[in-house]
Amino acid sequence: MNEPPNSPRTIVLGGGFTGLLAAWHLQGLDHVVEVWEASSTVGGWAQTLPWPGPRGEPGWLERGPQGLRMSRGSAMARLVEELNVTLLAAHPRGPRWLGKGGRRQPSPASLSGWLRAPTLGFRDLLRLLAEPFIPAGTDPDESMYAFFARRLGDGFARELLPALVAGILAAPPERISLAAVPRLRHLEAEGGLLIGGLRAGPSSTRWPEDGVGELTRTLATRMECLHTSRPARTLEPLSGGRWRVRGEGCSAEADHVVLALPSTAAAELLKAAAPMAAGLLKAIPRLDLRVWHSRHPMVKGWERGFGLLIHPSEGRGLLGAVSLTADDPRGVPGLLQVRAYLGGAYQVDPALAAWPGVFRELRRWLPELPEPIQVREDPCPGAFPLLEPGHEGRVATLLEDLPPNLHWLGAERFGPGLPDLAEGIEAWAQEFSPAAR
Numbered sequence: 464m465n466e467p468p469n470s471p472r473t474i475v476l477g478g479g480f481t482g483l484l485a486a487w488h489l490q491g492l493d494h495v496v497e498v499w500e501a502s503s504t505v506g507g508w509a510q511t512l513p514w515p516g517p518r519g520e521p522g523w524l525e526r527g528p529q530g531l532r533m534s535r536g537s538a539m540a541r542l543v544e545e546l547n548v549t550l551l552a553a554h555p556r557g558p559r560w561l562g563k564g565g566r567r568q569p570s571p572a573s574l575s576g577w578l579r580a581p582t583l584g585f586r587d588l589l590r591l592l593a594e595p596f597i598p599a600g601t602d603p604d605e606s607m608y609a610f611f612a613r614r615l616g617d618g619f620a621r622e623l624l625p626a627l628v629a630g631i632l633a634a635p636p637e638r639i640s641l642a643a644v645p646r647l648r649h650l651e652a653e654g655g656l657l658i659g660g661l662r663a664g665p666s667s668t669r670w671p672e673d674g675v676g677e678l679t680r681t682l683a684t685r686m687e688c689l690h691t692s693r694p695a696r697t698l699e700p701l702s703g704g705r706w707r708v709r710g711e712g713c714s715a716e717a718d719h720v721v722l723a724l725p726s727t728a729a730a731e732l733l734k735a736a737a738p739m740a741a742g743l744l745k746a747i748p749r750l751d752l753r754v755w756h757s758r759h760p761m762v763k764g765w766e767r768g769f770g771l772l773i774h775p776s777e778g779r780g781l782l783g784a785v786s787l788t789a790d791d792p793r794g795v796p797g798l799l800q801v802r803a804y805l806g807g808a809y810q811v812d813p814a815l816a817a818w819p820g821v822f823r824e825l826r827r828w829l830p831e832l833p834e835p836i837q838v839r840e841d842p843c844p845g846a847f848p849l850l851e852p853g854h855e856g857r858v859a860t861l862l863e864d865l866p867p868n869l870h871w872l873g874a875e876r877f878g879p880g881l882p883d884l885a886e887g888i889e890a891w892a893q894e895f896s897p898a899a900r
């Protein structure tokens with residue numbers, strides 16, 4: 464490898480979306496970068512796995528995101544363009560439902576949808592319309608519940624929010640800090656959810672032609688030095704602010720080390736070098752999610768895909784389900800591919816421990832759903848960090864405690880959404896640009 468003279472050497476620990484993207488930005492800033500990934504494949508949760516059809520037809524499933532929220536001018540849009548990844552979109556989308564009150568209702572996926580939501584009373588609707596006139600909040604510790612109750616009223620926060628948040632972050636809105644979705648605070652700073660949303664311009668959910676995993680696979684092909692099956696075991700400070708990383712039977716030294724690992728793994732590595740930061744990371748709860756993928760004969764009317772969110776008070780631990788559109792290249796022609804989520808911060812009824820119970824519960828909300836042709840479970844232990852109210856303060860303390868040249872990135876710092884990670888990592892990498900030095 465030809466190294467530019469005086470280029471900083473950086474080791475990135477973790478080859479998920481965060482680590483690969485951080486490494487890619489640093490390579491572009493002339494760092495000599497090495498990525499260490501513990502498992503035999505890169506991508507972490509952002510992986511598209513082969514799942515052949517019942518007759519061996521090509522087919523895939525997503526471990527993590529099934530789509531990406533894209534808006535013009537965002538870091539994600541820039542990334543996709545620079546990697547030259549082609550995106551597909553589902554237009555128009557199929558039905559969206561909310562399971563509440565023991566029945567399926569049209570789901571409010573937009574402000575106009577909220578206005579038609581049968582669960583909201585007349586007063587709640589009037590309160591929704593006041594949203595553009597609500598001033599920006601000042602409490603940095605605010606929970607997701609407090610934010611939405613303040614902006615959209617208690618009716619919305621009680622009736623609709625828990626299902627929306629459980630479907631995205633798998634936890635109750637009162638237990639989640641607003642820091643988990645940084646976009647909300649940006650929208651508020653721009654005039655509110657409606658005005659800020661209009662100013663930010665339209666966003667849509669899209670995905671790369673070969674699945675979301677194409678992003679991490681493409682990033683991996685751009686890496687100058689990537690080691691898989693190489694877990695980092697210890698981290699030692701050296702003189703001059705340098706660091707040594709040790710793995711199993713290997714070690715390397717660097718000017719900078721980037722921790723792009725789940726909080727539990729990062730805490731383990733930091734416990735000698737930065738015990739307070741390690742303690743703060745260890746204290747972040749992680750949520751286990753149980754995901755079931757199934758393929759069924761196609762249902763008339765669901766060809767454009769469906770989305771079902773279940774109010775957590777109703778679903779016995781089933782948070783929701785979503786299907787691919789009939790023309791999605793990840794699915795198998797003629798079959799409906801469904802993904803159902805359970806657990807997170809919610810207790811799962813023991814009757815839903817195995818597929819027959821999950822299917823019975825799905826049928827409660829989706830009586831049209833035929834018997835499956837294929838079923839596969841993909842347990843996601845520690846899938847999401849639970850960023851509790853007060854998280855921003857803890858992150859600030861943690862960053863202050865990190866020794867020089869040790870960097871910490873990931874879902875716990877920027878929020879778990881890939882677009883938020885892309886935004887946060889792009890901004891972080893600016894620290895290393897010649898203009899910032």
Ligand SMILES: Cc1cc2nc3c(=O)[nH]c(=O)nc-3n(C[C@H](O)[C@H](O)[C@H](O)COP(=O)(O)OP(=O)(O)OC[C@H]3O[C@@H](n4cnc5c(N)ncnc54)[C@H](O)[C@@H]3O)c2cc1C
Binds near residue numbers: 499500505694754
């Ligand atoms: C089921 C599910 C659905 C999701 N849906 C969405 C969605 O719709 N939209 C969205 O934007 N986001 C979604 N996400 C969240 C998103 O996928 C994650 O937040 C994101 O992929 C996290 O990337 P990461 O690189 O920070 O962490 P990870 O993906 O956890 O990657 C960390 C990597 O570090 C490696 N590692 C661990 N220990 C070590 C060690 N000691 N040394 C070296 N390597 C190590 C791991 O093997 C792993 O590859 C979803 C996640 C899940 C699980």
